[in-house]
Amino acid sequence: MPRKLILSCRLSPGDVMMLTAALRDLHRHYPGQCVTDVRTPCPDLWLHNPHITRLEASDPEVEFIECHYPLIQRSNQEALHFIHGYMQFLAEILGLQLAPTVFAGDIHLAEDEKRVPLQLDEFNGANLPVWIVVAGGKYDFTIKWWHRRRYQAVVDHFRGRICFVQVGEKEHYHPLLKNVYDLRGKTTLRELVRLVYHADGVLCGVTLLMHLAAAVPLKVGQFSRPAVVIAGGREAPHWEAYPTHQFLHAVGLLPCCANGGCWRSRTVPLGDGDEKDDPKNLCRDVVSGLPRCMDMISEESVIQNIELQLAGRERQGAQPVVEKPKTNPTPVIEMIR
Amino acid sequence: MTAAADIRTKFLSCYEDPLITPGFAGDCYPEEAGGEGAVPANVHEAKARFKAVYARRNVCLRALSRLKSGDAERRTLTEQVLFLTEAIDHLEDVYAPIGFVAEPVMDDTMFTRELIFTHARLASVKGGVRESSFSLYIPISLENADEEEDPDAP
Numbered sequence: 001m002p003r004k005l006i007l008s009c010r011l012s013p014g015d016v017m018m019l020t021a022a023l024r025d026l027h028r029h030y031p032g033q034c035v036t037d038v039r040t041p042c043p044d045l046w047l048h049n050p051h052i053t054r055l056e057a058s059d060p061e062v063e064f065i066e067c068h069y070p071l072i073q074r075s076n077q078e079a080l081h082f083i084h085g086y087m088q089f090l091a092e093i094l095g096l097q098l099a100p101t102v103f104a105g106d107i108h109l110a111e112d113e114k115r116v117p118l119q120l121d122e123f124n125g126a127n128l129p130v131w132i133v134v135a136g137g138k139y140d141f142t143i144k145w146w147h148r149r150r151y152q153a154v155v156d157h158f159r160g161r162i163c164f165v166q167v168g169e170k171e172h173y174h175p176l177l178k179n180v181y182d183l184r185g186k187t188t189l190r191e192l193v194r195l196v197y198h199a200d201g202v203l204c205g206v207t208l209l210m211h212l213a214a215a216v217p218l219k220v221g222q223f224s225r226p227a228v229v230i231a232g233g234r235e236a237p238h239w240e241a242y243p244t245h246q247f248l249h250a251v252g253l254l255p256c257c258a259n260g261g262c263w264r265s266r267t268v269p270l271g272d273g274d275e276k277d278d279p280k281n282l283c284r285d286v287v288s289g290l291p292r293c294m295d296m297i298s299e300e301s302v303i304q305n306i307e308l309q310l311a312g313r314e315r316q317g318a319q320p321v322v323e324k325p326k327t328n329p330t331p332v333i334e335m336i337r
Numbered sequence: 338m339t340a341a342a343d344i345r346t347k348f349l350s351c352y353e354d355p356l357i358t359p360g361f362a363g364d365c366y367p368e369e370a371g372g373e374g375a376v377p378a379n380v381h382e383a384k385a386r387f388k389a390v391y392a393r394r395n396v397c398l399r400a401l402s403r404l405k406s407g408d409a410e411r412r413t414l415t416e417q418v419l420f421l422t423e424a425i426d427h428l429e430d431v432y433a434p435i436g437f438v439a440e441p442v443m444d445d446t447m448f449t450r451e452l453i454f455t456h457a458r459l460a461s462v463k464g465g466v467r468e469s470s471f472s473l474y475i476p477i478s479l480e481n482a483d484e485e486e487d488p489d490a491p
Contacts, residue, residue, distance in 0.1 A: 139436055288430065
């Protein structure tokens with residue numbers, strides 16, 4: 001008789017993305033042994049997910065699990081990725097063995113979502129490659145922000161070669177860039193998922209979009225989804241970076257992130273009474289309003305990394321057309337024993 | 338004087354309230370939109386500074402658009418517009434780290450009709466519980482912590 005599990009996670013969408021990976025791999029390692037449902041703030045990330053079965057918490061057979069990832073406490077000491085976080089937690093709670101089978105979260109799209117292309121009207125009349133840009137973020141972790149004018153310099157550099165679409169949640173910090181298609185505050189989470197599917201690349205900090213870039217299935221004809229991530233020194237790169245992304249970080253370059261991420265929250269205090277304003281959570285090395293680790297990442301280096309991605313795409317015609325594998329025929333439980 | 342202080346001094350007069358100047362064209366003063374009840378604590382001062390410098394640039398832009406001849410005057414006005422644009426950039430730099438943004442709504446001539454302000458909202462308290470985003474603090478290992486004298490380091 002399969003175990004009935006409800007996995008709960010009340011954290012941000014980026015965190016929930018990692019739970020999608022854990023759920024996928026739970027079912028891959030133990031097919032038919034669990035019936036699962038979730039409780040998270042972002043149902044859009046679970047649409048069309050084949051591992052979701054409606055369960056009621058009141059069902060006495062249901063195990064309700066509040067999910068965490070305590071593994072993060074060892075992220076500066078061990079070569080672990082965020083994707084291992086929930087998996088290790090669930091493995092311990094359930095008494096199972098789990099390991100990632102795909103280095104990404106698990107997002108599913110319906111066929112009609114894949115068919116409807118981006119509607120950018122005359123803005124992209126030249127049919128340029130479309131990149132999504134997030135030029136800010138939440139107010140709780142301002143230390144992740146890069147400077148608006150640097151993003152602008154990147155956008156300006158690629159004018160006529162890339163059509164940038166700016167996205168971001170209305171309540172968060174997302175200063176408007178010029179010469180972009182402005183979708184800030186105009187997309188639901190599901191629409192963002194679809195945008196990522198149809199886009200040709202993403203430019204962002206360590207944020208949901210980075211996780212989506214890895215997790216959303218590839219279009220037919222794409223061999224990977226380009227992503228340039230402006231990361232600085234907050235997180236250890238092995239904890240956040242995906243293998244196919246250009247992850248620009250400063251860990252090891254500065255005393256404050258010499259051996260791993262500093263895991264601090266804000267560049268300067270916001271005065272909102274949040275504990276993230278405490279000195280222990282503030283950046284220790286601010287230069288011209290930016291954390292030094294972010295200041296060290298120049299416009300030129302971001303441009304160069306996008307250029308590399310574009311150069312790789314030019315060879316795409318010579319590559320075999322594949323879709324990212326969503327099934328693994330190998331009995332994966334064998335792989336981790 | 339430090340470079341930062343130099344820059345502050347350079348632009349200081351741009352941020353003073355232009356409406357107290359006799360004869361200042363009041364319709365050059367941008368309207369204001371955006372949320373209230375926000376940080377920074379001196380949000381009103383921040384807004385006033387943005388409005389002041391945009392208003393001054395509006396005055397120059399209007400004068401430029403009405404100029405019929407006189408290259409010397411055009412040059413002076415253009416230089417003023419560039420200077421005030423620089424002052425806007427500086428002000429953006431001052432407030433960017435706290436996420437305070439003044440987004441201009443312009444017409445074709447760059448005349449700014451409205452400024453839309455966005456900023457962090459104060460955390461709300463519901464039922465005695467303070468709503469806050471999830472936060473995560475990683476204790477820095479001893480190997481990491483000894484390289485700098487930081488009294489606040491965990």
